[in-house]
Amino acid sequence: MGVYIRPSTLSQALDALAERPYTPLAGGTDVYPAQANLAAWNRAPDLDILDISALPDLCGMEETPEGWRLGALTTWTEAIEGSLPACFDGLRMAGRTVGGRQIQNRGTLAGNLCNASPAADGVPPLLALDCEVELASKAGRRRLPLSDFILGNRSTARRHDELLVALLVPKPRRPARSTFLKLGARSYLVISIVMVAATLEVDAGTVTAARLAVGSCSAAAQRLPDLEAALLGKPCDAALAAVVKTDHLGLLSPIDDVRGSADYRRDTALTLVRRALLDLTDKAGEMAA
Template sequence: MGVYIRPNTLSQALDALAERPYTPLAGGTDIYPAQANLAAWNRAPDLHVLDISALPDLQGIEETSGAWRLGALTTWTAAIESDLPVWFDGLRKAGRTVGGRQIQNRGTLAGNLCNASPAADGVPPLLALDCEVELASTAGRRRLPLSDFILGNRSTARRPDELLIALWIPKPRQAARSTFLKLGARNYLVISIAMVAATLEVHDGRVTAARLAVGSCSAAAQRLPDLEAALQDKPCDAALATTVEADHLSGLAPIDDVRGSADYRRDAALTLVRRALLDLVDAGSEMAA
């Protein structure tokens, strides 16, 4: 039989993880459907569940001198409705595509990362924000870039004795803006065929930093370092999208499945990247006006 515990303090949770492996439970929007699906085929394992929903150290959104800290229990609704800066708009847009309102009210950003689906909506916008994850165990704490945390399909760098406790988003050096675009069979309640997140930092009309990430086109969402370098110091105008070439997406590894072919995904990602840059150029013009 599986074990269920709901500790009241972080130290209690970490002590439990040090004794035996547990499956952390936050919003439950991934665990419950997965278990129900397995149960339908009489294959559901007995999980040892660590319910972290009562841990105060994992709650809240706060600003520090150089970053924003989002506790691991931050829900999509909280991220959407919180008074976060404009450069979080890409994350907000992604949040509005995650399931329906009930899922957004319960599902957490950290849970979306730990589930590590190739189609996880939270990964591209958080990659484009240079997110780091904070992990804690009885041995101490460590922080990893999100790109080093998600290793592949349903695979992360979290050790069995660790708990993801927070996301850290560094403040941009210059005025910044972000966006998120998702292609699916319909607008909502859909797993993406391809998705793109982009963040631009701009000073004196030129791009000083660019971060772009593509999801649903590899085992884990990928940044586009060659394109980011090519955008550096370019004028932030409508010609920016013409910088994007197919070779800039050569690091992606899309697959054929029921939602789309690999070739279609690759072409869709290229189009979405160009549209994302145009959206950010338009947003910058509106801000300047």
């Protein structure tokens, strides 16, 4: 039988993690289904659970001079309904595809990242926002780019004595908009086949920064640096989608599985990247930071 504790302060939580490798539990929307699946095959391990749901330091979203700080206990519903600016539109769109309303009410953004599924809906839009994660332990705090935090399928850079305490999003330098597209077998309660998130910063009708990420096509969602560089300085109009070439998606390594073949995923990713750019160019006139 595993140990269960529910500390009321961050200090207590970090003390516990320094003593043994607990499994942090926030909304539980990933941990419980995984345990139930293993239990059905009599393979469920006895987990030592650190319930972090009562830690006030991990709650809330705030704007800072540098950007926005989203506490690790921020739920999808809070992100969707909160007063975040237009550059978070892609994250809101992703949130509306996460499970159903009950999952959105309980599931947390940080939990989605720590679960590190290749199909985690939150990863592409947060990559496209240049998100960093803040990790805390008794030894101190450190920040990592999200791209360095998620190492692969169900693998992160979090040490056993650390807790992810916040997501940090920098302010864009120019007016910015973002979008998110997801292909699945249906609109809700579905694991994605391909996901694409894109953020554009635009000044005087010209792209000054571009960040695009593709999920469900690699062990971890991938940014597209070659495409991002190719988009710089281009007019933000309908011709922007034509810049996208197959070679720009060369970092992707999709697999064949029950949801789709690798070739299908590559073709779909190319189409969705172009559609994401068309969506953003349609909104170019509305852009505001």
